[in-house]
Amino acid sequence: MIEFGRGRQNIMKDALVIRINLVVIALFFIVHVTFLLLSSSSIYYENASSLLSCSERECHHKVDNGVKIMMKSVLEETKGNIPRLKGSMSKIEVPSFLNGTMGKGMMKFAMVNMDEYDLSEWDKLGKTIPIHFNHISDNIKWDDLFPTWIDEEEESDVPTCPKIPMLNIQIYEKMDMVVAKLPCKYPEEGWRREVFRLQVHLIVANLAVRRGKRDGNRKTTKMLFWSKCRPMLEIFRCDDLVRQEGNWWLFEPDMARLRQKVSLPIGTCNLALPFWGQQGMLPNYDHIVSSFIFSRQNHFSLLSAVCKFDENLITVTVYDLAKIQGTTNKPKREAYVTVLHSSDSYVCGAITLAKSLLQTGTKRDLVLLLDNSISAPKRDALSDAGWKLHVIERIRNPRAKKGTYNEYNYSKFRLWQLIEYDKIVFIDADIIVLRNLDLLFHFPQMSAISNSGYLFNSGIMVIEPSNCTFKFLMDHRDDIVSNNGGDQGYLNEVFVWWHRVLKKVNAMTYFPANRTNNTTIQDKQFGADPPKIFAIHYLGWKPWLCYRDYDCNWDTKGRHVFASDVAHERWWRVHDTVEEGLQRFCGLTKQRKDYLDSTRSEARKLGFPDEHWKINITDPRQHHLVA
């Protein structure tokens, strides 16, 4: 019932697009006439027209949203267009390293957000080209770009995103270097979730990708930033930084990666790629994605009549498979990776995860990072299960209290040291995979599902290993504060601009609705056969820590939100396909059995209405306890 056939989805979209067209045309006229009547001030007129522009990604804007954003911006937008007096301008020194590396007098510099500075120094080095764009409305906040929930399946709505004004890229000539001043309120207010900062980053990236000059066969546009804080690591990669001097940062980006970045949605108010209507995502996903591009383009041509009004139109092909593949279709230096450290309580989980991954038919390496808390027999078992083992030294969170459960959670940073791989998909050991996830390797770092607000969940994430990123993560352990004391909170402060993948990629056993039976839609999704979701992430007590008869999260009031017999049963189904010799690593200890029995009798005493405590335990593990 969740999945639409592709045909139906298209019909729905066509209808939607046509409806939006009419409304957008109507809006255009209203706004146009209003502004002609009110004033001929170019500021307002430009802003109004920028609001009516439609890029491919925002042509799907919901109408009421459009109106809301428009009102906001029209009332607000003034910055960035205020003319300044030449005499009062301050100089911004040219970095000394530009002298040696550049051919003098020939360079063309695009100057972004530099209009308040005297550029006469730069004119000596070459030609400066001021770049004009409208400052994004102050009313648009980071939360608007990174909402917790979007209608991913497009069941009743098409996810939309507030527009970040871009620029009319076609009017600019080719250039050798983009120079930009990045806003940075550091240290007073912090900088990491500032939309104007993001806007400047995206403008620079778009200019570099689309107006950069070729240097022989190699297309590289250099980018030079003036900023007190480091340019966003998510867009301008650590490995691409070639020089730094004072507040100057010089990047020579990997253009394929940057192109992919600018082709993705600006926030997570849209999915990084649509997955809908697919049964087995691989092996024939190429066909599915191509047909999707085709249908998007149809819509786009339908809309061009409206779009041509717009001066600020930027046409980015959002979902261009060729471009996405261009970055990753080389020999597969790619792997699924999980991490075990500090205790061996997830060994059974990792064995089962390996089995579930192998069952999806993936040919990627399975890599396990583990520390010395895992005994030799357990290491052998993990290796037999299919993992390539890498022994690591765990990493302490210097801010954690000694002896707390998350003291060493920064061990996940070791993922970035796996530089023998270009890309890895990290998967927590309390997850099982039901459908092939190889498509994730086409996504850039950082891609993940939404957790809450603008935060992603670090249970499954796409990572690009890099010594330099690893060093960055290590170097900032003292000054970046993790909101939850774990790696997830930390990584969310580093990778604030991330890409949303379908929630079904990392479906969590979390059921906030009051329920006692497995009758919710979520339960049904977990149970569907063939599977509809890609992976189940077990929160609360893990299945191997319960009797197999039922989900022991039912026995504790506070854990009911995690309880699902359907999900529990699904895990055990995978477990039962694991070789018998490896299944014994999933045994119960005496201590665990005592705990289960005591919570069961507690639940009986309290008479929980779900009545799981009534179930007679048949799990043979109760008779074969392990040490």
Ligand SMILES: *[C@@H]1O[C@H](CO)[C@@H](O)[C@H](O)[C@H]1NC(C)=O
């Ligand atoms: C660049 O080099 C010229 C001479 O080669 C020198 O006069 C000028 O001061 C240098 N500029 C900077 C910013 O170092």
Ligand SMILES: *[C@@H]1O[C@H](CO)[C@@H](O)[C@H](O)[C@H]1NC(C)=O
């Ligand atoms: C990355 O670091 C490792 C040691 O930590 C080193 O052996 C390797 O050469 C480095 N690789 C690159 C590309 O810098």
Ligand SMILES: *[C@@H]1O[C@H](CO)[C@@H](O)[C@H](O)[C@H]1NC(C)=O
């Ligand atoms: C820290 O790691 C442990 C496993 O070592 C895990 O159970 C816990 O959820 C993690 N905590 C956070 C806050 O990520």
Ligand SMILES: *[C@@H]1O[C@H](CO)[C@@H](O)[C@H](O)[C@H]1NC(C)=O
């Ligand atoms: C949940 O539902 C049951 C019956 O449907 C009701 O007795 C109970 O009070 C509800 N609990 C909460 C927290 O709403």
Ligand SMILES: *[C@@H]1O[C@H](CO)[C@@H](O)[C@H](O)[C@H]1NC(C)=O
């Ligand atoms: C749960 O399922 C049982 C058996 O199907 C039924 O008797 C009971 O009423 C259900 N409880 C709720 C709250 O739906």
Ligand SMILES: *[C@@H]1O[C@H](CO)[C@@H](O)[C@H](O)[C@H]1NC(C)=O
């Ligand atoms: C809940 O799910 C389990 C496992 O799929 C099934 O055996 C049981 O009958 C279901 N209960 C209800 C009330 O649907």
Ligand SMILES: *[C@@H]1O[C@H](CO)[C@@H](O)[C@H](O)[C@H]1NC(C)=O
């Ligand atoms: C559990 O077993 C006892 C005795 O073996 C039996 O009386 C009871 O009916 C069983 N309960 C269920 C729910 O099957």
